[in-house]
Amino acid sequence: MRRRGPGAEHGRVTEIMTGPQLSxxxxxxxxxxxxxxxxxxxxxxxxxxxxxxxxxxxxxxxxxxxxxxxxxxxxxxxxxxxxxxxxxxxxxxxxxxxxxxxxxxxxxxxxxxxxxxxxxxxxxxxxxxxFPVPVFPEPSGGFAVGTRVVQWTDPDRAETFTADPDDRRTVVVQLWYPARRSPAGAPRAQYLGRTEQEARTVSEALARGVGLPGFLVDGVPRARSRAVFDAPVDGAGGRFPVVLFSPGSGGVRTQNTAWAEELASHGYVVAALDHPYDSAAVVLADGRTVTTETASSGDPDKDEELAAGWTAVRAADLRFVLTRLEGLDRGAGPDRADGPDRGADADPLTGRLDTGRAAVAGHSMGGAAALQAARQDHRFAAVIDLDGFPHGPVSPALAQPVLALTQAITPATDPRYLPRLTDALAAGTGTSYRLTVPGAAHLTFMDGPLYLPPVPSIVGSLGRAGSPRLVAGATLAFLDAALRGRAGDPAAALSAFGSLTVRRPGTDGR
Structure with a gap:
């Protein structure tokens, strides 16, 4: 069933940031x-x-x-x-x-x-x-937003990117959560890192990854998001559904901060991962910086094999983090990487994470990892693929509802992309929604429009603030139905954002 709602144009969010961004x-x-x-x-x-x-x-x-x-x-x-x-x-x-x-x-x-x-x-x-200093849109939900960073090591998995047999797989995770209102003037969280130095390290690594000199994006490490580090968790919101997020290839945990803050303001906890040796730069608790070791070989078949392997590692990271969040909810200990030891004190998120209502999401290769994680782990109740090319095996079939957001398909699009995505969704036993967003480019689905030149082929044409708002709006419409059981067909809400194809179990989706 293909829909193009009357709100496809009006659903775009009004641009709220103008001017040359000068002090x-x-x-x-x-x-x-x-x-x-x-x-x-x-x-x-x-x-x-x-x-x-x-x-x-x-x-x-x-x-x-x-x-x-x-x-x-x-x-x-x-x-x-x-x-x-x-x-x-x-x-x-x-x-x-x-x-x-x-x-x-x-x-x-x-x-x-x-x-x-x-x-x-x-x-x-x-x-x-x-190339401005990015200005993050004010979250529209009823909660203020807090954030914190944790570092977790999986004792059961060896680090496959190193030769040390005793090296265990470690991930760095940033959490955005519904918080109590902070006092006026409370410093907002640094973008891209816990400190400006970490932010600069990550920013320079991201620039190198796309072949740009670091000075071009020197405004990015200066930015502050809308969240407050270690803000008290909201005490009246009950237990919050959880959304895990994997960034794109070479991407970092903070690349979808505007999206994560919007979700958190509506009562979700977002846990975004750094994947060491895949993310552009990961600053660990001991001060070491781990940079990416993934690179294209130039051979399409070899690259597909490599991508499938990297996707599998990411999927395992996502499953591991969900397990640690379950432990955090039970009071098993935070293993914090960014602050003083709490000793015997309960973690503020203990008893507040509804891991029985968990979704897995990702951008680009992270979207492929989300699909694989959901195939392997039915604890994930919903899947969101933000313009991600599916890598790896297509079985077992996806049992969860899936939302796949894509840019418009053009002659320049990889001809394997749409058939591969269509096959993955058609094989699923849950309802899937493929939403093609007019005016979107691949980087529309992350924070890039906030700080990159507004060139439609790079960041789309939805505007600096309009891009993250639209992506978050579609995501919330899907999550509210899939995780919260909100009444009504989410297709009606999703169709306001673009061209929608819905595949329900037992139908051909036309």
Missing amino acids: PLEILALLGAVALVVARWLPPGLRPRVTIAAGALFALSALGLPAVAGLRWQLLPVLAGAALASPFALAPLLRRRGGRRAWRARWWLALPGSAACLGLIAAGPVAAWA
Whole structure:
């Protein structure tokens, strides 16, 4: 059954973040630089005063940036434009003060120079708009959001990426959960890491993974999400359903922070994994940084074999984390990696995790891992695949309801993707929903639209805040039905987000 709801266009969330993403001090430096160039074209009586004021404003702002906010590369064109304009703006003033006749270039010589300087200055806010410090959307649910990080080691599994037979598989997990309201001014959680240093380590590794110089995304480690680290768990929300999340190949646990915070604000606990030696960079509790060792061979058949193996490791990680969450709910101990030992005190999430209502989700290769984990472990009651190409065996058949979100299929899409996904869903014994989101790209389904250039082929065309809101909205419509038993057919809600194909047991899905 294929549906295209009337809300497919109206279901898009209004963009809430605009502007070039400049700090007040950067804006002052920008205004000073522009005034320095424009002063040359003012009436003679105004030129000296405007030039002096503009030069002072620019100099004070530029000198204050490194100390107050740090100098971002996006402001370098502004500095260059002002530096080129300064000699021509200040020279007439200095000559006049020295008693010499002020010399000014002819207008037809000065015009190209002024235009070039203004072009350089304008490149600054354009670069800041293209590569901003991400601003996370305010979660729309009724709960505030807390977050924390744990590190767990599986004593029963050897680490297959190392040669040490005594090395056990370790994963780092970030939890987002419904929390009590924190006091006004409580510091929000660092994005990409527990500290700014960890965030920079992860950001640089992510940039290297896609062949970009790290400085291009230097605004990302500066960002703060909407959650508060170690915020008290909400005391009135009962027990919360659990959603486990696996990132894309080379991705990290925080890559879907906006999505996780939105779910947590609606009463879910999200547990997102770092997969060491697969994630771009994982900072362990002892300070070591483990970087990715997965790489394409260039041979399609070999790559498919490798991907199936990596997916199997991820699926085992997901099953292990669900077991540890069950233990955490029973009070078995948190094994925290990010704070003081609680001793005999009960963990705040003990008795609050409804692991009997657990979903498994993932983006890209993480989506493939979610499908495999659900095949192998029926403790997972629902599956969410965010544009993930299925890898590995297709049996046993999926028994759980599945939501698969995909970008629009184009001639550039891997021709194996849609048939492989269709076969995986058609073989299942539970209801599946394949939602094709118009205007989406592969990175629409993670935080990329918040900080990457708004190029439709890279991040889609749903807007910086619209992308995570739409993905979370569709996810919540599915989870509320699958885990909470909300009345009504989720297809009606899902169809508002795009083109929907529903496959129910015993039907062909048309």
